[in-house]
Amino acid sequence: MAKLANYELANVAMWSFDFDQANSLFNSVIEQSSEKTDLMATWGAIEGSMITSESKAESWRQMDSEPSQKEIAKPHLKRPVAGVIEERERVRRFESFITAKEKDILWNLQKQKSRLRDKLLRNVYGRESVEPGSRALTKKLNGLWFIAVQRLVSICVGRAYRRDGEVPDMRSVQRALQGARLAVKNSDDRCVVISTEGLTVELWFDGRICCNAPAERFDDVVAALELMTKVSDSALAATTL
């Protein structure tokens, strides 16, 4: 059993379409890394925070006329305890570098968003079409588990993860699967792949669960993800006993 670091969990949350959670996790990474004046880590976490903030459903639906007019909830830097003059100087440069990069990221993000959203909202005659289907991304919270399935034209993409970042080791997952009537397609220290009702479901060492299937199997994908979350939970429970 292991617990993911915040930056790992933020990535898994973003991958699972849980943008709200990913956003708050990236903000905590910003605090941790800016306190250490880790430029690369802070820069990346700010980018992650802004992208997930823009990707939230309410924010993605909203369209602005001009990219620069919108304010994004800005993440907060945590000032390090800087002692010697040389160190204070480096902190000053760090803050000014990050501020400049923040502006760049925000501008690029809003420009790209306006480019993408224009295509979605207007048809070839320039008239506004209907909002994209709200059922395209279905999200579900099952206790600690976040489950999401995106329905595309020919396939649906299902993903799940545990919001507390607890992940079982693959050996306990293999033990939890013994006795269960599930066909195990692959099993090693990084991933366990099972087959259920003709669908393939993967559980990874970093807690990701995924299942892709033809679009018409949408309901089965949800069920397959839920089944794997139970396998993962029982593996975790067996480890903590």
Add this chain to the structure above:
Amino acid sequence: MAIRLNYDLRHATVTPNDLISYDKREKKGDVGSILNRSLPETRVSPTNSSLLFTSHEIRRAVDLYSEEFCLHVEDTLTAFWGARRGLTGLGLPIWLQTSSSSYTNPAVEGAMGEAVAGYLMERVFGARLHHRPRARAPDIYMMLPGEHGATVEAKATISLRTEALEAKLGEALFETLTIWAHIDSVQKLEELAGFCIAVALGADIVSCKVLRLEYVP
């Protein structure tokens, strides 16, 4: 589907002088001298080995590490290698177009370089993804065991000649020095590691050269 990943690990030190001479536009010479003084890796062993890159690992790595969006990774790869082996089929009209636009490269070619790099970093160095910078260097920022940051730069080629792989390693080093010289006054480079990864993509075998950089103030 499974691809054999052969890798060769080396390491080199980078000094403030390297970054100064790099700033003075002595870029190619600097890259060459760092490559020349590189030594076999000492942190992990063996320094020459191979891994099996299986279907589900390929899909996950492309999903996590690539800049290109690629849904049916294995199918695209199979079609790509089919075309290169003289089998006509999917995607050929695009690959054979005479324009110099990037559309002549199938998305999976770029995607696989980064995917292989991320996978190698996880398996060989125990690294974890911190973030995937968008449209800027480095390709990947990872955390090594002990929570030390690492910039990872990958360059891929579909040529299997040794010189092509060496040239790609030089390109990756060039990119890494650019970003290091850019952040030098702000980031403590001695707390950072750099990984330059050259990837030669074959249908069944992928060859990689990895150069780990260590900054010595």
